[in-house]
Every structure is written in C-alpha cells, then in structure tokens.
Amino acid sequence: MTSDCLFCRIVAGEIPATVVHETDTTLAFRDIAPKAPVHVLVIPKAHHTDVVEIAKADPGLAGQVLAACAAVAEAEGLPEGGFRVIFNVGRNAGQEVFHVHAHVLGGRPLGPMVMA
Structure with missing residues (x-):
C-alpha cells in the first residue's frame, strides 16, 4: 500500500466506496463522478x-483485473448492449x-472513442 494513494486507501478501508465486486486480488467500485449510467x-x-507497469510486473494480476472487468460488466447487465473498458495511462x-x-x-450508447 502507498499511504498517499487514494485507491490504496480505499482498499485499506480508510476511504469509503460503493463496492460492486471483490476478489482476493481485485476491487471494483462505482465512480464518484460517473460518465455513463454504469461507471x-x-x-x-x-x-x-x-496498466503498462502491471503488465510487466505481474501479467497474471493484469489478467485478474480484466476478468474482474468482465464479471462487473456481466453483473451490471452490460454485455448485450455493449460496454467499454478503458485504461488511461499518464497525464x-x-x-x-x-x-x-x-x-x-x-448503459447507453457511448459515442466515439476520442472526442476531437
């Protein structure tokens, strides 16, 4: 855990989050500023x-994160209508x-991938 990391503090239970899925190695929670009905x-x-660092350091864990994404999408009823998984890397x-x-x-049509 990194003490100044928001997400590490959520994992540690120091900051509340609305958890929707959890495994031994992953945690999924609702975004506090959603950009879609499901975020x-x-x-x-x-x-x-x-994602670059985790892919190099622990590819198995990276795969577990993707599996958790699939489980969340399924639980939220997204596969039939489609959904997006995004990793932002860098500022x-x-x-x-x-x-x-x-x-x-x-949860709704998401439009183009990148806005001009």
Missing part, C-alpha cells in the same frame, strides 16, 4: 502505477489517480 472502476488491491491520457484502474462504462 465502475476496477483496480488490483496491490499498488501498480498503470496526457487523463490518468488522475496513479494506481492502475480500468473504467467499465455502459
């Missing part, structure tokens, strides 16, 4: 900065919390 963040409980991509996290978004 869930999926994180590994262990601290890794971004230019909009990463605000430097603990790897996937955004699972759905």
Whole structure:
C-alpha cells in the first residue's frame, strides 16, 4: 500500500466506496463522478502505477483485473448492449489517480472513442 494513494486507501478501508465486486486480488467500485449510467472502476488491491507497469510486473494480476472487468460488466447487465473498458495511462491520457484502474462504462450508447 502507498499511504498517499487514494485507491490504496480505499482498499485499506480508510476511504469509503460503493463496492460492486471483490476478489482476493481485485476491487471494483462505482465512480464518484460517473460518465455513463454504469461507471465502475476496477483496480488490483496491490499498488501498480498503470496498466503498462502491471503488465510487466505481474501479467497474471493484469489478467485478474480484466476478468474482474468482465464479471462487473456481466453483473451490471452490460454485455448485450455493449460496454467499454478503458485504461488511461499518464497525464496526457487523463490518468488522475496513479494506481492502475480500468473504467467499465455502459448503459447507453457511448459515442466515439476520442472526442476531437
């Protein structure tokens, strides 16, 4: 755990979150500023900065994060209508919390991938 990391503090139970899915290695909770009717963040409980770092350091855990994304999408009823999984990497991509996290978004048409 990194004491100054928001998501590490959520994992530790120091900051509340609306948890929708949890495994031994992952945690999924609702985004506090949702961009779609369903907007869930999926994180590994262990601290890794971004998806590139976790893929290099622990590919198995990276796979568990993706499996958790699929479980969240299924539980939220998203597969039939479609959904999006997004990893932002770095400030230019909009990463605000430097603990790897996937955004699972759905529940309405999401439009183009990148806004001009």
